[in-house]
Amino acid sequence: xxxxxxxxxxxxxxxxxxxxxxxxxDVKDEMSFLExxxxxxxxxxxxxxxxVAFDSDCREGICGTCGLMINGQAHGPQRGTxxxxxxxxxxxxxxxxxxxxxxxxxxxxxxxxxVNRAPLxxxxxxxxxxxxxxxxxxDANLIPIPKPVxxxxxxxxxxxxxxxCVAACPxxxxxxxxxxxxxxxxxxxQGQAQRWDRTERMVETMELFFGSCTNHGECQEACPKExxxxxxxxxxxxxxxxxxxxxxxxxxxxx
Amino acid sequence: MTATQEAPGLTKxxxxxxxxxxxKPLPFPLSLYQTAxxxxxxxxxxxxxxxxxxxxxxxxxxxxxxxxxxxxxYAESLRELLHPIMPKHVVLWVMxxxxxxxxxxxxxxxxxxxxxxxxxxxxxxxxxxxxAANYASRTMRVSGILLAAFLLMHLANLxxxxxxxxxxxxxxxxxANVIHSLEQPLVAALYIVGQLALASxxxxxxxxxxxxLGINNPRYNGLRKGFAxxxxxxxxxxxxxxxxxxxAGIVKL
Numbered sequence: 001x002x003x004x005x006x007x008x009x010x011x012x013x014x015x016x017x018x019x020x021x022x023x024x025x026d027v028k029d030e031m032s033f034l035e036x037x038x039x040x041x042x043x044x045x046x047x048x049x050x051x052v053a054f055d056s057d058c059r060e061g062i063c064g065t066c067g068l069m070i071n072g073q074a075h076g077p078q079r080g081t082x083x084x085x086x087x088x089x090x091x092x093x094x095x096x097x098x099x100x101x102x103x104x105x106x107x108x109x110x111x112x113x114x115v116n117r118a119p120l121x122x123x124x125x126x127x128x129x130x131x132x133x134x135x136x137x138x139d140a141n142l143i144p145i146p147k148p149v150x151x152x153x154x155x156x157x158x159x160x161x162x163x164x165c166v167a168a169c170p171x172x173x174x175x176x177x178x179x180x181x182x183x184x185x186x187x188x189x190q191g192q193a194q195r196w197d198r199t200e201r202m203v204e205t206m207e208l209f210f211g212s213c214t215n216h217g218e219c220q221e222a223c224p225k226e227x228x229x230x231x232x233x234x235x236x237x238x239x240x241x242x243x244x245x246x247x248x249x250x251x252x253x254x255x
Numbered sequence: 256m257t258a259t260q261e262a263p264g265l266t267k268x269x270x271x272x273x274x275x276x277x278x279k280p281l282p283f284p285l286s287l288y289q290t291a292x293x294x295x296x297x298x299x300x301x302x303x304x305x306x307x308x309x310x311x312x313x314x315x316x317x318x319x320x321x322x323x324x325x326x327x328x329y330a331e332s333l334r335e336l337l338h339p340i341m342p343k344h345v346v347l348w349v350m351x352x353x354x355x356x357x358x359x360x361x362x363x364x365x366x367x368x369x370x371x372x373x374x375x376x377x378x379x380x381x382x383x384x385x386x387a388a389n390y391a392s393r394t395m396r397v398s399g400i401l402l403a404a405f406l407l408m409h410l411a412n413l414x415x416x417x418x419x420x421x422x423x424x425x426x427x428x429x430x431a432n433v434i435h436s437l438e439q440p441l442v443a444a445l446y447i448v449g450q451l452a453l454a455s456x457x458x459x460x461x462x463x464x465x466x467x468l469g470i471n472n473p474r475y476n477g478l479r480k481g482f483a484x485x486x487x488x489x490x491x492x493x494x495x496x497x498x499x500x501x502x503a504g505i506v507k508l
Contacts, residue, residue: 019381072384103378105274122269170388172375203292205264208273211375212291212368214395215463217387230471237469239292247283 001027001088004096005040007052010109017109019098029089033076034059034066036088053112059084061224064160067167068113069100074164074222082162082224102167106209117163119209120177124161126205127198128181130190143189150188157184158225166210168222174210176219178202179235180227186238196242196249203239274374291371294364299467301357301364302460306486308354309453313490316497319506323430330429358406365399391459398456405449412436419445434508437501446498454491461486 002025010017024040031039034056041051057065061082068083070076076086091097099113107115157180165176182202185191191198213232220229265273280286287293318329336346385393411417413432416424419442421435437443461483465471470479500506 069380069383072380072382073386077384098382100380103376103380105375105377106271108271116271118269118271119273122265122271125266125269126264170376170383170385170393171372173372201264204277204290207291207371208265208275208277209271209375210274211372213295213467214368214372214392215459215466216385216392218385221386229466230473230476233466233469233471235469236292236295236467237471239290240287240296240469243283243287243293 001029001091001093003027003036003088003091003094005036005099006096007099007113008101009052009112010101011111013108013110021096027088029087031088032059032084033068033070033086033088034084053110053114055114056084061085062160064162064224067102067162067164069098069102069167071098074102074168075162075224079221080224080226082160082164085224102163104163104166104172104210106172107163107166115163117161119174120161120163120166122209123174123178123202123205124181127194127201128185130185130194132193134190145188153184153187156180156182156187156227156231159184159223159227160225162224164222164224165219165227168218169211169213170216170218171211171214173213173219174206175213175232175235176223176227176229178206179231182235182238183231186234195238196245199235199238199242200246203235203242275371288364291368294368295467297360298364298368299464301361302464304353304357305361306457306461309490310486313493317493319430319433319497319500323508326430326433327428331427358403362399362403365396369396389459391455392463394455395459398452401452402449402456405445405452408445409449412442431508433497434501434506437498440502443498443502447495450491450494453494454487457487457491458483 002023005022005024006019007022008017009020022040022044024036024043027036027039034054037052037054044051054068055065057063059066061084064082066083067075070083070086075081075083076090078086078090101107101109101113102115102117103109104115106119107117109115159177159180161177163177166172166174169175182199185198186195215229217229220227264277278289281289288297315329315333318326334347335343336350391398408418412419413429413436416426416432419436419439420432421439421442423435424432437446462480465479497506
């Protein structure tokens with residue numbers, strides 16, 4: 001099978017970018033999309049050209065490093081998979097495939113298809129952790145947690161931070177990522193002590209970098225972990241509650 | 256990436272400059288309106304208020320089918336709401352100021368959030384295939400602007416009686432005024448376009464309210480869209496019958 005790749009090339013963060021077209025022959029059905037880029041890069045290197053820079057790490061859909069806009073969809077046309085899990089059997093012989101990096105103001109392009117996703121780290125650094133003292137490691141299942149709650153927290157924790165939600169959002173909003181990072185702690189008993197502080201800080205850090213939600217639902221379609229926008233609703237509710245609760249806390253503390 | 260000046264609360268690892276400035280927090284309820292999530296709450300709550308008005312307006316207009324006397328009495332009674340308790344016109348004006356306030360907040364939050372979204376997404380993809388976003392959700396700004404224009408036209412037409420009044424506008428003769436306006440095919444067409452814009456706006460907005468306010472339960476989520484589609488069909492469907500009924504001569508002097 002033979003495909004034509006229309007790839008965004010950009011030499012550096014401040015350089016002007018443009019599309020270059022490459023043709024790749026003998027692509028096999030079972031190759032992943034990243035392997036096709038590997039094959040292309042080998043040829044480019046042999047020919048003395050600059051290879052296409054792209055991010056990847058585990059190549060089994062669990063690290064969140066890879067992420068490309070393929071034919072106008074984040075992570076390509078297949079639902080619930082990252083770019084590394086997208087196999088060439090999804091495409092037909094002779095297809096022209098457009099490959100772009102995430103294009104969001106707060107994800108500056110470093111080179112070709114690589115973007116800087118540091119703002120996602122900023123959101124997690126603002127409160128996506130539990131620092132309250134929890135004592136020694138407790139026995140398993142010592143804290144009773146209803147099954148649906150544990151399941152929902154796990155669904156949220158599946159987020160790998162690839163940034164596809166922000167990339168797919170017509171508003172460049174970071175709501176799905178932030179709400180997933182919030183929910184996987186805020187739903188569980190261990191996360192309660194810092195719940196309102198965490199919610200306020202993470203939402204406000206998100207709003208420094210990203211746009212706002214208009215409930216299109218593109219993010220949950222793009223998410224390789226199929227995280228639901230139900231978590232965004234939870235975040236919207238928790239944020240306003242956090243404003244009320246944190247206001248009460250001010251009166252209770254002695255600075 | 257060049258290291259940029261550090262925003263408050265961001266560690267040195269974050270080498271991307273924020274696109275939105277951190278705001279100095281105002282006292283509590285106002286601080287909510289400084290944030291995008293809070294503004295979406297305001298949009299949702301004012302949306303509910305405006306939907307309530309639109310629904311009541313549609314119910315009131317159904318009186319048109321009961322004849323001139325019923326319709327005019329109804330319209331006049333709006334000026335005398337709660338009359339023996341309150342002086343005439345007072346409740347009407349309280350409601351009018353409430354509506355103006357709700358529209359102002361709804362439009363202002365939409366405007367500022369749109370600017371925020373534009374900052375976050377300065378560049379489009381060369382190609383983007385939408386999966387979930389529908390026509391209504393992507394044209395909320397267009398349908399919103401159309402609705403604002405329609406609202407002004409409607410006020411100038413049937414409240415102030417200044418434009419497109421046809422054979423003449425007489426204050427208090429509401430039934431005749433409506434027929435004189437809507438019997439002109441061009442004016443009827445404007446009203447129909449306005450209702451289609453309303454339908455498109457409600458189709459996404461009435462569902463979006465639940466999500467913005469965090470009213471979400473997987474068991475009942477299907478009902479949220481059902482409510483939005485039902486409300487849109489009911490209000491816009493019945494509103495559309497008015498210009499059609501006048502044009503068809505079902506409602507006549």
